[in-house]
Amino acid sequence: MIFTWYIYAGMAVAAVFLLFGLGRLDENAQGAWVFRPLLIPGVLLIWPLVIWRCVILWRGEEKLDRHRMPRRRQERVAVVFACAIPIIIFAAMFVRQDPAALPPPIQLEAAK
Amino acid sequence: MAKTQEPFFVGWGKVPKDLRLFLICCAVGLVVGFAAMAYATASTQEDTGAGAFMGQTRATGVLQVEPYPILHVISSPHFEKGDTILLSGNGKRGAIDQAKDHDGKIVQIRGFRLDRGGLQGVQLRNGQRGLRPTENQETSMQIPVESLGRWKLSGEICDGKCLGGAMRPGTGLAHRACANLCLLGDVAPVFVSSGPIDGSEFLLLSNEDGQAVTQDILDYTAILVGAEGEVERHGDMLVFKISPETIKVAQ
Numbered sequence: 051m052i053f054t055w056y057i058y059a060g061m062a063v064a065a066v067f068l069l070f071g072l073g074r075l076d077e078n079a080q081g082a083w084v085f086r087p088l089l090i091p092g093v094l095l096i097w098p099l100v101i102w103r104c105v106i107l108w109r110g111e112e113k114l115d116r117h118r119m120p121r122r123r124q125e126r127v128a129v130v131f132a133c134a135i136p137i138i139i140f141a142a143m144f145v146r147q148d149p150a151a152l153p154p155p156i157q158l159e160a161a162k
Numbered sequence: 163m164a165k166t167q168e169p170f171f172v173g174w175g176k177v178p179k180d181l182r183l184f185l186i187c188c189a190v191g192l193v194v195g196f197a198a199m200a201y202a203t204a205s206t207q208e209d210t211g212a213g214a215f216m217g218q219t220r221a222t223g224v225l226q227v228e229p230y231p232i233l234h235v236i237s238s239p240h241f242e243k244g245d246t247i248l249l250s251g252n253g254k255r256g257a258i259d260q261a262k263d264h265d266g267k268i269v270q271i272r273g274f275r276l277d278r279g280g281l282q283g284v285q286l287r288n289g290q291r292g293l294r295p296t297e298n299q300e301t302s303m304q305i306p307v308e309s310l311g312r313w314k315l316s317g318e319i320c321d322g323k324c325l326g327g328a329m330r331p332g333t334g335l336a337h338r339a340c341a342n343l344c345l346l347g348d349v350a351p352v353f354v355s356s357g358p359i360d361g362s363e364f365l366l367l368s369n370e371d372g373q374a375v376t377q378d379i380l381d382y383t384a385i386l387v388g389a390e391g392e393v394e395r396h397g398d399m400l401v402f403k404i405s406p407e408t409i410k411v412a413q
Contacts (some may be wrong), residue, residue, distance in 0.1 A: 077244060078170065078175035079172075079173075079174070079175065082174040082175060084174070136199075139199075139203075140202075143206050146335070147355065148411060149318075151265050151412075152317065152318050152356035152388075153356065153388075154356055154357040154360050155315050155356065155357050155358075156304040156313065156315075157311050157312055157313050158311070158314055158390065159311050160308055160311045161308070161309040162311075
């Protein structure tokens with residue numbers, strides 16, 4: 051019963067948030083509608099969090115910059131990985147075993 | 163409402179002017195980069211060869227259970243009399259459960275033929291549909307066993323089913339996990355030699371006593387190794403009676 055009402059509340063929040071709130075919070079979402087139905091299942095489950103985040107953003111207490119990496123070092127590590135992975139792959143091609151370098155069969159003892 | 167200070171690209175929005183050049187460079191770079199990576203990777207791979215499933219088959223022959231089930235063919239529409247073929251079960255399983263009670267008997271087998279040139283095999287159907295002894299057990303066919311001496315061989319330890327054509331590739335490091343799963347399922351291990359011995363590059367593996375050797379070779383599958391042991395010819399198939407303590411990874 052509680053879960054049913056929780057979902058009903060989520061549907062109301064989803065309707066308001068996706069129809070009116072999202073474009074105000076994120077200017078990049080203005081005029082974009084096709085993707086919004088995809089958010090409905092998520093909003094139904096975490097609508098209290100959606101309301102909490104909307105209030106914070108409306109008050110201007112936090113900038114909408116969650117795409118930025120939380121730590122500066124993370125950006126440098128990403129660059130290192132982007133360089134290291136191709137180097138590892140190409141190095142593996144050079145150090146791998148070569149079947150052409152194998153010696154031919156050698157008979158150690160003749161059949162008795 | 164928060165204001166963004168820097169242009170930020172999202173898939174569903176319009177592309178900011180300042181990011182158009184960056185986006186084009188990324189898109190072209192990814193396509194060219196992945197194409198180059200795919201070409202470099204594919205061009206350095208060995209040819210997977212012509213091994214493959216060759217359709218349904220049947221055969222009658224003498225069954226040899228140790229070290230692993232093989233059949234010395236007496237008659238078959240697809241194999242020559244005297245051919246020796248590796249037997250395996252469905253999936254990653256060997257044929258020992260079907261074969262263990264019929265060692266030395268004349269049996270009839272049905273299944274799917276595997277062929278990689280010098281290595282032939284059959285994936286048996288389940289149960290007695292795949293392998294059953296014939297009513298007539300009289301035969302004049304003798305299985306000749308001939309010692310070819312002691313050899314030092316270099317090459318790769320594979321599972322006989324995938325190598326025979328069940329997988330492409332059935333060799334190489336990329337196939338290591340699959341090979342070990344097959345061997346743990348009692349599929350026969352096969353040594354692929356760097357050169358032919360008495361006309362064949364494929365040798366069925368056994369231990370020095372001529373019995374199954376699976377547990378001793380699992381750490382050396384799918385990589386290039388060297389090993390010593392006696393080589394015997396059982397009918398049409400070579401058996402490498404490997405000495406596990408002599409196995410060394412090739413440099």
